[in-house]
Amino acid sequence: MENKINRRGKYVYLLVAFVLFWIVLFEFILSSNLILPRPYFVLLSLGDLFADYHLIFNIFSTISVIYFSIITAFFIIWLFRIYLVNGHNIIRYTVAALGWFAGFIPSILIVLFLFYWLGSSEYVKYIFGFFSCFILFFIKLEDETSKIGNEYIDAAASIGANSKMIAGKIRWKSVEPAIAGYIPEIHLYLWSMIIVIEYIKGGSGLGVVFRTALLYRDLPVLFSSALITVIVVFIGESLIKYLNNRYFIRSAN
């Protein structure tokens, strides 16, 4: 734990050093360049970002898709946990087969088909987000279920637990930390994919901000919106990790 804190501290120092380096280099030495914007222009661009690029609305649009997808998919998996972790059934086989198959399909191809079927509807983002999360959770669930130690199931069955109880109190509880621990990975994947979808599709979302900034070759806005995205992803991931530690990760006490 102490090592982790020390490492974090070093990362923060390094980050501050990078920022200082950027300020000195791009504000005073390379003030006119096409690589990175001047820090002063980035500060100025924040005003444009909120006024002209409607950052609040667009960021809310992206965030709503990402967290709606994660929360809904996790909730559905949790709701049907007893059915999903207990033995073999047709839904498990079907979704597992779909998941296996989807593993060979670049996600962007699925997005293109959704564009073809649904046009530029905002639902494309939600449908893609939800199904991606659900299938990823499900594949993880399948993978983790196969690793559950028989000792837990035997011990529970021998003290009189029925199959429903074994599914809910043993099997699901065995895999729950791994499923919850997988959320940060899904979170980052969704951020990447949703921004790409918004970028291609238009409408609303951070992807639209990036597209407009690129269209006008507005480097300070591109830089500041990227910075804000990173900060929001960091906050989101920290929140997910906090909730994981609070509710899903087993205490070592």
Place this chain on the structure above:
Amino acid sequence: MNDFLEVRDITKSYIGEAGSKLLVLDKVSFSTREEDYITSILAPASSGKTTLLKIISGLDYQHEGGILLKGNKVANKIPFIPERPSSFPWLDVEGNINLVFKMMEESGNVARYKMRELIDMTGLTGYENHFPSNKSQGFRFRISLARTIAVSSAIILLDDSFKAMDNETKDELFQLLKNISVERKIRFLIASSNIPDAFTVSDRIFLMRKNPVSIVSDINIDKNNKGPEQIKNQITAFIKEENIINMANFSI
């Protein structure tokens, strides 16, 4: 002398990967007596001990033969502590034990009193809210033991649970089992491939051979007249004389 647990002609086979029928247990029969509080089945490693215990427990019901407890067919499953630690890591000590009370729909003061008693009995006092993760095998075994005792079964099955423990922990746990067996009138049936463990803890030992598994002999441990070394030597000599069990598969 009444039979306590009677295992009659248990035969178990399954189809192996090559498609051939593998006979795992061949008419295994033995019976423990009322006065045998702790009985061990001493058999070589990988000889089907776990399969036999699972059959006795009721976890594996695809077999031939029958099991009687005090002359009656076993109605419920018999609590079984597997070889690997089986205390649930997502529950603390109280949570592990409480799971049994929840299953039996017991709550309130009675359940709390029973829980307190079990925690004290198994030496877990002060650790009520501790989780099994990162804890020793001995600690995890105590939790499993408390949980199985909570079921109020007349007999508990232990599958080589002491294999990975150090001698000091084993001695403590053996003494704990002896105390519990006398105080609570609970019988323990232990499967082991460790000769010293078997003679240290048992009142009676059944020797089993491998391929296919069947009971070869039973040995009464007379601890009053013989010291531990004598008993150990007796068992070791017996196994060697019989020459039907590969000594290399035992821990001596």
